[in-house]
Amino acid sequence: MKIRLYLKIVDTKTGKVEVDRESHSWVIQFPQILCAHMASKYTDQIRDTGNTLRNYQTTAQAINVNAAATVITYGIVIGTGTTAEDATQYKLTTQIINGSGSGQAVHSAVTIVESSVVGTTAIFTVARTFTNNYATADLLVKEIGIYAQVSLSTTCYFMLARDLENITIVKAGGSKTITYTVTVDNTS
């Protein structure tokens, strides 16, 4: 029985599904944070997106990925890096920032659809739309990730998953919606 993660990318204008597959890579911070929450303690340190090792604290209430519009420190995030996926990674290689300039994308608010049961599987989804408002060049996305905000002694950010995927967001208003689906099931 696995905690599975699926990645889906849809062109927002045409509705065409461009990617629909199982995510390649939870990274190590996800089970570390999950286990820390369950045990309400954690003896090892957990590496944040700034490459700083953080001690878990019981003040950690959420694994917040529910980012508002323009926020790029948590939520679904995108980048241009092509470094191979690996479970030990702690950040995107080259993150795309929010904006309407060259090489930038307008980050919408994250939307989360709460859990439901499909057959013997319980699922929920996390989605975000990215728009390229730059007038003269397409935006080439190479990597996608999930960052979480966790309140420790200070507010920290951790990467939970990272996928390599080539997508093009066309210039002058093109947009894509990226959806991660988290599933747990009732089969061995």
Next chain:
Amino acid sequence: MDVDLFLRIKDMASGRIEYHKPSRSFVLQFSQLLCLLFKNAAYAGNIKDTGGNNRTGALIDGSGGNCIRANGGPGTVNKGIVVGRANTAESINDFVLGTICNHGVGANNILYGITEFRMEVNDPPGTMTFILEREIANGSGGAITLEEVGLYLAQHTAAVYYFCAIRDVTGGIVINDGESKLIQYVIQVTN
């Protein structure tokens, strides 16, 4: 990277592992609580607690708790690894064990130790393993046949609610009077 869940039961006296299989059953509440943690806001839907009550709304209220604590102390049966005697087939919609063994030395009671947590790196090679474990003992004076194992989580905010996150039907595992077992949920991360 895969995140797999296993259930393991070991006899404390002999050290023999009597059960070791992939866990069959996260249940709906685990998905809901994980979603709640990701959302960091009031949950619109109902999350059924172990009492069968639907809980909703601001389960995260800013008071510093979180909603997936499994660290049940000695004798605590509403949080942590728990065992029971019902063999009703698992369902994604299970919200409680069928017949939980209460803490104590009466008939069909179990003595529960503390639910503990530890981590093993590279055992087996290429894995990182997180183990939630609890020792249980039978001081009831008679044999008890365990049929089910579960993991209950507590949501600690202004109020405390308890939710079933995992339920596995193990088949009959007999624990005789005076015997003890170690129950482990093993979250194995394979790169």
